[in-house]
Amino acid sequence: MTDIRSFDDTGEAQFGDYVQLLKPRVMSLVVFTALVGLLVAPVHLHPVESFCAVLFIALGGGASGALNMWWDADIDAIMRRTKGRPIPSGRVQPGEALAIGLALSGISVVMLALATNVLAGALLAFTIFFYAVVYSMWLKRSTPQNIVIGGAAGAFPPMIGWVAATGSFSVEAALMFMLIFMWTPPHFWALALFMKSDYGDAKVPMLTETHGRKVTRAHVWWYTVALVPFALALGFTSIGGPVYLATSAVLNLESLRGAWRIWRRDESVAEADGYKVEKQVFKFSLLYLFAHFCALLADAALRGWHLGGW
Amino acid sequence: MSFRPEHEIHRRRLGRNIGVGVLLGAFVVLMFALSIVKVTQGDLMHGNGKAQAGTALPQTEASQGAAP
Numbered sequence: 001m002t003d004i005r006s007f008d009d010t011g012e013a014q015f016g017d018y019v020q021l022l023k024p025r026v027m028s029l030v031v032f033t034a035l036v037g038l039l040v041a042p043v044h045l046h047p048v049e050s051f052c053a054v055l056f057i058a059l060g061g062g063a064s065g066a067l068n069m070w071w072d073a074d075i076d077a078i079m080r081r082t083k084g085r086p087i088p089s090g091r092v093q094p095g096e097a098l099a100i101g102l103a104l105s106g107i108s109v110v111m112l113a114l115a116t117n118v119l120a121g122a123l124l125a126f127t128i129f130f131y132a133v134v135y136s137m138w139l140k141r142s143t144p145q146n147i148v149i150g151g152a153a154g155a156f157p158p159m160i161g162w163v164a165a166t167g168s169f170s171v172e173a174a175l176m177f178m179l180i181f182m183w184t185p186p187h188f189w190a191l192a193l194f195m196k197s198d199y200g201d202a203k204v205p206m207l208t209e210t211h212g213r214k215v216t217r218a219h220v221w222w223y224t225v226a227l228v229p230f231a232l233a234l235g236f237t238s239i240g241g242p243v244y245l246a247t248s249a250v251l252n253l254e255s256l257r258g259a260w261r262i263w264r265r266d267e268s269v270a271e272a273d274g275y276k277v278e279k280q281v282f283k284f285s286l287l288y289l290f291a292h293f294c295a296l297l298a299d300a301a302l303r304g305w306h307l308g309g310w
Numbered sequence: 311m312s313f314r315p316e317h318e319i320h321r322r323r324l325g326r327n328i329g330v331g332v333l334l335g336a337f338v339v340l341m342f343a344l345s346i347v348k349v350t351q352g353d354l355m356h357g358n359g360k361a362q363a364g365t366a367l368p369q370t371e372a373s374q375g376a377a378p
Contacts, residue, residue: 014322015329048347052340115344 013096017086021069021097022062022104029289030061030157036293037161037176040239040300045116045165052115053164057157060108060124064153066101067132070094072140075202081195101132116164123163127156141203144210151184152177158293175234176296182227183289186220186259190282193217193262194275217263220281224259228252231292241299241308248295251288258284 034057038050045053069076069087077088086092105128113121135150143149155177162173192199192208193216199206207216231252235245258281265277302308 012319012322013326015326018326018329046347046351048340048343052344055340 013086013092017091018096018100020086021066021092021100022059023065023069024062026065026154027058027062029154031058032290033176033180033293034058034157034161036296037158037173038165039161040172040296041162041165042238043166049115050165053112053120053161056108056112056115057124057160057164059104060112060128061157063101063104063108064128064131066097066104067128068136070097070101071132071136073097075141075204078202079198081198112160112164117167119167120160120164123156123160127153127160130156141205144205144207146205147188147207148185151181151188154184155180172234172237172239175230175237178230179227179234179292180289182223182230183285186223186227187282187285187289189216189220189223190262190278190285193220193270193278194282213267217265221259221263224255228256234292234296236310238309239296239300241302241310243298243302243308244292244295247291251291254284255281255288 031054035054038045038053069085072082073087073094076082076085082088087094087097105125109121109125109128112124131150131153135146135153139146139150158176158180159169159173162176163169189207192206193213200209207219231248232245234240235248258277261277262281270276270278299308
């Protein structure tokens with residue numbers, strides 16, 4: 001035990017520790033949404049180009065994750081959820097994480113530009129900058145709106161996928177962006193409601209700490225309401241269709257029901273049942289996003305057989 | 311002749327080196343495949359040439375082809 005600990009402290013990392021730096025769970029969402037953005041676009045790339053596009057978008061997302069871990073190592077060491085990460089646990093040195101983050105940022109941006117087009121590469125560069133600098137270095141520790149504005153970083157991948165295929169922006173790409181952008185705040189506020197002490201201990205100004213839990217509950221409701229028109233509007237564009245619209249209608253009704261329950265709940269009731277509703281809403285919000293993008297894919301596949309779409 | 315028992319630190323380094331080696335190998339293969347695709351499509355001359363495929367023809371041929 002002591003021996004292993006001493007190796008951990010020397011930063012003699014295993015390969016898996018470097019993979020952990022790239023936040024593979026976040027990367028899986030990036031891969032999925034970027035892939036959908038690419039596949040539903042009206043222009044189809046060669047399979048090798050598509051593979052490269054998704055790979056380098058994912059790598060860019062991983063690079064920004066490594067830069068985030070490098071910058072946030074001090075607060076990661078305090079929070080229960082993050083103190084097992086490679087840097088706070090001593091398995092990877094901060095300088096290594098910075099070097100990996102910067103190197104992978106450069107590689108992913110240049111390679112995406114070469115594999116698809118310069119606009120896609122530039123958008124990926126902006127996404128990495130937004131997550132690492134605007135969100136991690138600036139917003140996260142300075143404003144309770146950190147999640148709202150920072151959510152843009154996670155919303156870019158489907159737009160980059162679309163731009164990689166078409167070489168231009170469109171209303172469809174903008175609405176896919178808005179779907180994730182508006183989904184992010186209530187998703188993380190539901191998490192903050194039941195991960196009670198973590199953000200406060202780390203002095204991260206989450207809404208629960210700065211404005212209280214009652215205000216946070218109201219925010220979950222109102223942001224969920226604001227999300228609905230964007231989610232439904234996507235169904236009326238060229239990439240929407242009956243499958244998407246039906247799926248979105250059902251999911252939004254359930255999402256509104258969950259957010260309403262969170263808003264109307266008393267803190268003492270929530271504490272008594274171990275934040276059951278908040279945990280349910282958090283899990284459902286993951287399904288919400290996944291199912292929306294699956295429905296887009298389903299409509300795209302049906303359009304291929306002249307069945308879906310409008 | 312005796313062999314020293316392998317240390318934990320060596321096992322970690324070996325795993326890391328194999329991982330990096332495999333990744334570099336995969337990257338080379340991918341770049342080769344991408345190059346083949348780009349050269350086949352003529353993208354090196356035309357950037358994202360999906361919408362401009364016709365411009366690969368010399369101007370005279372292109373205009374002749376467009377004439378009724």
